[in-house]
Amino acid sequence: MNKNGVTPVIEMRGISKSFPGVRALNDVSFAVEPGEVHALVGENGAGKSTLIKILSGVYQPDAGQILLNGATKSFTHPVQSLKGGISVIYQEFSLLPERTVAQNIFLGREPTRRGIIDYAAMRAETRRVLDLFGAGTRVDPNAIVADLDVATQQMVEIAKAISLNAKVVVMDEPTAALNEAECEVLFETVDRLRERGTAIIYITHRMREVTRLANRVTVLKDGEVAAQFDHVPKPGDIVRAMVGRDIADFYAPFATENEIGAKVLSVRNGQNDRVSNINFDLSAGEILGFAGIQGAGRVALAMALFGEHPFTSGKVRLNGKTVAFTNPRDAIQAGIGLLPGDRKGEGLVLMQSVRDNGMLTARAFDTLLSSHKANQYADLASMDSLLDAMEVKASSYDQDIGNLSGGNQQKAIVARWLALKPKVLIFIEPTRGIDVNAKAGIYHLMRDLARGGAAVMMISSDLPEVIGAADRILVMRAGTIVDEFTHGATEHDIMLAATGETEVAA
Numbered sequence: 001m002n003k004n005g006v007t008p009v010i011e012m013r014g015i016s017k018s019f020p021g022v023r024a025l026n027d028v029s030f031a032v033e034p035g036e037v038h039a040l041v042g043e044n045g046a047g048k049s050t051l052i053k054i055l056s057g058v059y060q061p062d063a064g065q066i067l068l069n070g071a072t073k074s075f076t077h078p079v080q081s082l083k084g085g086i087s088v089i090y091q092e093f094s095l096l097p098e099r100t101v102a103q104n105i106f107l108g109r110e111p112t113r114r115g116i117i118d119y120a121a122m123r124a125e126t127r128r129v130l131d132l133f134g135a136g137t138r139v140d141p142n143a144i145v146a147d148l149d150v151a152t153q154q155m156v157e158i159a160k161a162i163s164l165n166a167k168v169v170v171m172d173e174p175t176a177a178l179n180e181a182e183c184e185v186l187f188e189t190v191d192r193l194r195e196r197g198t199a200i201i202y203i204t205h206r207m208r209e210v211t212r213l214a215n216r217v218t219v220l221k222d223g224e225v226a227a228q229f230d231h232v233p234k235p236g237d238i239v240r241a242m243v244g245r246d247i248a249d250f251y252a253p254f255a256t257e258n259e260i261g262a263k264v265l266s267v268r269n270g271q272n273d274r275v276s277n278i279n280f281d282l283s284a285g286e287i288l289g290f291a292g293i294q295g296a297g298r299v300a301l302a303m304a305l306f307g308e309h310p311f312t313s314g315k316v317r318l319n320g321k322t323v324a325f326t327n328p329r330d331a332i333q334a335g336i337g338l339l340p341g342d343r344k345g346e347g348l349v350l351m352q353s354v355r356d357n358g359m360l361t362a363r364a365f366d367t368l369l370s371s372h373k374a375n376q377y378a379d380l381a382s383m384d385s386l387l388d389a390m391e392v393k394a395s396s397y398d399q400d401i402g403n404l405s406g407g408n409q410q411k412a413i414v415a416r417w418l419a420l421k422p423k424v425l426i427f428i429e430p431t432r433g434i435d436v437n438a439k440a441g442i443y444h445l446m447r448d449l450a451r452g453g454a455a456v457m458m459i460s461s462d463l464p465e466v467i468g469a470a471d472r473i474l475v476m477r478a479g480t481i482v483d484e485f486t487h488g489a490t491e492h493d494i495m496l497a498a499t500g501e502t503e504v505a506a
């Protein structure tokens with residue numbers, strides 16, 4: 001029992017865990033009560049995911065205890081923690097894409113009648129569980145999971161957790177792949193779970209989610225508890241506990257007129273089966289943000305420019321020359337870089353060292369260039385200094401990248417593309433999963449890149465980020481550009497443009 005006379009559903013006491021060369025957790029204690037949303041925050045590599053993996057039986061702690069409803073437990077396999085009522089929703093979903101929602105929820109424990117799977121009962125139970133958190137109208141039990149958007153797939157994961165009678169639901173960066181509207185749906189789901197008395201451990205790098213959702217907050221730093229709040233502190237207080245100081249210059253300053261240089265990229269009437277009537281210009285020194293809801297065509301536009309899924313009509317000019325890339329190789333050769341948001345899609349070579357991963361793209365790029373243009377920056381020393389600048393946390397840059405924390409993997413990829421010094425660099429969700437301190441680092445690097453004469457396109461679903469980091473913002477909707485804002489635009493204005501809603505007077 002704690003001081004309020006409530007027995008926590010989960011209590012972790014004095015947990016320590018080391019990996020070769022790293023002390024991931026040192027004497028961490030932490031408890032969650034029923035009906036509580038406990039935010040777990042901290043910089044990349046602070047130990048959040050490791051703590052969760054210990055809770056769920058993926059890893060064994062070197063020291064410490066786990067108590068479930070006051071009784072000591074030791075989980076040596078995730079199945080045991082699941083049976084104990086702990087469901088972890090990982091960022092990489094564990095759903096089977098080709099099966100229906102109901103089949104996924106009942107995987108391996110299908111109800112039967114006279115030895116035959118009772119599909120009607122499965123569907124009815126699925127609907128009941130979805131209704132418990134208000135998702136009954138949004139999710140069809142018969143829908144194939146692959147056809148659902150990410151937010152809806154996440155709801156299926158949550159429904160599965162509820163149907164397994166989860167007392168504790170752990171969400172590790174659940175909004176990383178969601179847009180604004182989908183985030184709101186998730187927040188409401190979390191509210192409903194809390195009302196039902198479920199305990200929720202919520203890992204995030206976004207301070208406004210902590211403010212919106214949490215009852216209590218634990219801050220990890222370098223594997224130790226740096227602060228624990230029994231209320232929701234001001235974002236500044238959390239950041240200070242995470243980083244150990246204030247972050248004064250979170251966003252880099254905007255470009256001034258004399259920094260914005262010659263027109264680098266211009267697109268006229270760009271069109272293919274996914275986007276239409278694309279018209280915009282981009283200058284050296286400029287960071288151009290692209291806002292819009294998921295499916296609005298922002299990524300499709302990036303893929304068209306990158307030659308991955310080219311325009312079928314219209315005109316693209318790069319440094320005044322008409323270009324038409326039919327594959328990414330040609331686009332890269334002409335000086336266009338693209339940093340995809342999907343870490344796995346990026347082909348991170350998990351068995352290679354951090355440094356080699358950073359070098360990988362640079363080397364591939366080098367071989368595309370004629371020898372007299374060979375990139376002097378693609379050498380080890382400058383890759384190391386880029387990795388330093390990004391504050392990639394690794395015991396050494398020779399460490400396998402697969403063992404880095406999620407956010408540190410992302411930082412290594414950013415470093416890898418920065419090493420190419422392209423003329424146009426397209427960032428897709430550049431700071432997904434990255435901690436506040438490193439985010440600030442990325443905004444400053446983007447600005448440095450722009451100051452060095454590059455043109456930057458930034459596609460992001462994080463509106464405060466687009467507003468804070470971009471000099472100019474284009475809003476896309478239904479495959480085309482519908483609006484343009486200069487800095488000073490509000491989230492509200494951009495959301496209205498992105499959704500096509502007109503404001504209704506209250």
Ligand SMILES: Nc1ncnc2c1ncn2[C@@H]1O[C@H](COP(=O)(O)OP(=O)(O)OP(=O)(O)O)[C@@H](O)[C@H]1O
Nearest residue numbers: 019024044045046047048049050403404405406407
């Ligand atoms: N299997 C492993 N082998 C070696 N080191 C590991 C392993 N798993 C984690 N680590 C190290 O433990 C530390 C904590 O990592 P963890 O993944 O828990 O961080 P995190 O707080 O979840 O970070 P992020 O916000 O980036 O996801 C890091 O230094 C990481 O490199």
Ligand SMILES: [Mg+2]
Nearest residue numbers: 048049405406
């Ligand atoms: Mg993590």
